[in-house]
Amino acid sequence: MVTDTEALSTFRSEARAWLEANCPPEMRKPILSEDDICWGGRQWQFQCEAQRVWLQRMGERGWTVPTWPREYGGGGLSADEAKVLAQEMRALGCRVPLQSFGIWMLGPALLKFGTHEQKLEFLPPIVRGEIRWCQGYSEPNAGSDLASLQTRAEDRGDHFIVNGQKIWTSYADQADWIFCLVRTDPAAKKHTGISFVLFDMANAGVSTKPILLISGKSPFCETFFDDVRVEKKHVVGTLNAGWDVAKYLLTHEREMIGGMGDRHGAKPLGQLAAQQLGVDALGRLADPILRAQIAQFEVDEAAFRITMERTMDMAKAGQGHPAFSSALKYYGSELNKRRHELLMQTGGTQALEWESERGQAGASARAWLRTKGNSIEGGTTEVQLNVIAKRILNLPGA
């Protein structure tokens, strides 16, 4: 561990003191379930007063977004200071006060492409968790081929009128505003007629419908736009150059998902199977074929975990291919599906209980079904393999 410089050391003590004085004890307990997560927004119901107070205090200090510029409400910290803050928060067990698409996706895009006025209008409410955002990208006819999107924004002089539909919009029914890709020039070639716009979900003409998955309830929604008014000043980046903003965001999203193949706290499969199914006289799983499948899975899982470690080490050393995140996303999602297939095999008939006293509302089966989406969302496995082929292996073709 690198020792702090004097300035960093001072920052560390000050941060620690502030956290100790301001982080309520309820917010020092680990996040155990979805219910403990704070998303903020106009509709948000705080779990308890402590959650509200914690968000307010961190938001005021800009420490929900430690490295964003002070000018827009951010913490104005350097990367090193932000690392120190994260360490001190971890040491005290402080929860992250806010989960937010605004922080992860829109904010970085605004910082890069937005006007000063847009940053002033939208960043501070993100910082304080007052406005919750959703992402309007995919459409029923524009998934992998996102650039073929058809949601239309017609120029009406001082504003646009938007008509169309989005799908897979996470938390659209809970969100306050949306960042949305719309077609502003239908005559232009595919990628070049798209704009990145922002508007209020409370606007007339906006409606949402939740999507039930094979695994049950999900945050996903269909979102419908029926003559929705969008202000011209709410176009981010250049008109008809929204694809650049979208691409920038997608890199962030893929890296976010890429690390999800390795869930911390995931029980070792082999030992779980031994517990659930029993072992023979030699201490081996009673089912030799399942045993072999689990053993091979654990080899691949170990190799993947080490590959993620190596990718980070290489990045720190200025090595590695930028498109390698596609390899991690592809392999991590396929590994997750394999894990859950093996969990279902191991769980046998008990894992099939969808409604029963001990079935936990079908938790095993639901988790297994949900993982089937991992290789589809955030860029399908097939798309990731295309990216690897084109950008890393330089194989020819469109």
Next chain:
Amino acid sequence: MALVLTEEQSMLRDSARAFLADHAPVAQLRALRDSRNPDGFSRPLWSQFTEMGYTGILIPEAHGGLGLGHVEAGQVMEEIGRHLSVSPWLASGITAATALVRGGTTAQQAEYLPRIASGELIATLAVDETRKHLPAQTAVRATLTSDGYVLEGQKTFVLEGEVAGLFIVAARTAGQAGDTTGITLFLLERDAVGLQVEDLVLADTHRAARLNLDQVVVAKGAVLGEVGQGWAVLQAALDAGRIAAAAELLGVAQEAFDRTVGYLKERRQFERIIGEFQALQHRASVLYVEIEMTRAVVLKAQQALDEGSAQASALVSVAKAKAGTTATLAVQEGVQLHGGMGMTDEFDLGFFMKRARVLQEVFGDAAFHADQLAQQKRY
């Protein structure tokens, strides 16, 4: 320890690559085979190899080696894999030398290690007894008499057996097949009475031997380590050999892959470059990821061995298993994607396929190591 090479390690890799490309390219393997070279390797190359210092990478400086580690050895082994270079180094300077370093007395080390480092002596482990590598099943018997120990039984798949001057033989002084206690390592010289060496030419042109031990007497001083306690030293030697084989497999896979991707970019059929076909692109991408994952886990295991980490043995098993399955896929795809040409002897890819198959069986294949990991995790 970060999973990246140091500058010195990268330089060693580059120099090994340049040396082997010049002195031991794939064409040399073909020439060794076609000329039916009696030693199974080129003596001139072996001299140059030892002059470069590679032979002594894992041997302490006090005994004429370079005193480096498994990461360094792995850089050279990977290049050996890429070029299909043939030498007794894996058997001698890596595996047998490690047994001596870990288990030998000062006198035993002084007697053998300098000559192994200089290339003058080729030493090799004699452990396998059946088709599959199962060291705990050691059944060759060593009985104590007034003359010393009497070895009786057969060993197989002894790498470089034909040219070896020293065999390190795993034999049982107590217990039964399946026990890891009761195994003793013996230093057996070539001229021992009752030792018969049957030379085998393997599918990849490399040489191995079957040993027949017919009442072979070895002095008590020829015990390597403690009587009945040879398992730990044996495992250390095997792990050194396994991770080296894994590095060589990685090189075999990488080269087979690189040549295949090159071919996909050149070959025209149906009025286009075949590399445009998505089905082929996806197969190449899948293989690319497998190779990168193998690379990461081989480096991790090498570093763990160098650090003396408690996880090292398990990581070696992950690495050997992964390298085996990846190389198997790489050479399979290599031949397939080269079409009819890939099936010709004239084309080099067949050699990569043969070497991968042999290396899988060296010191435990993917199935063996997956089973080892499962046993350690108690399922």
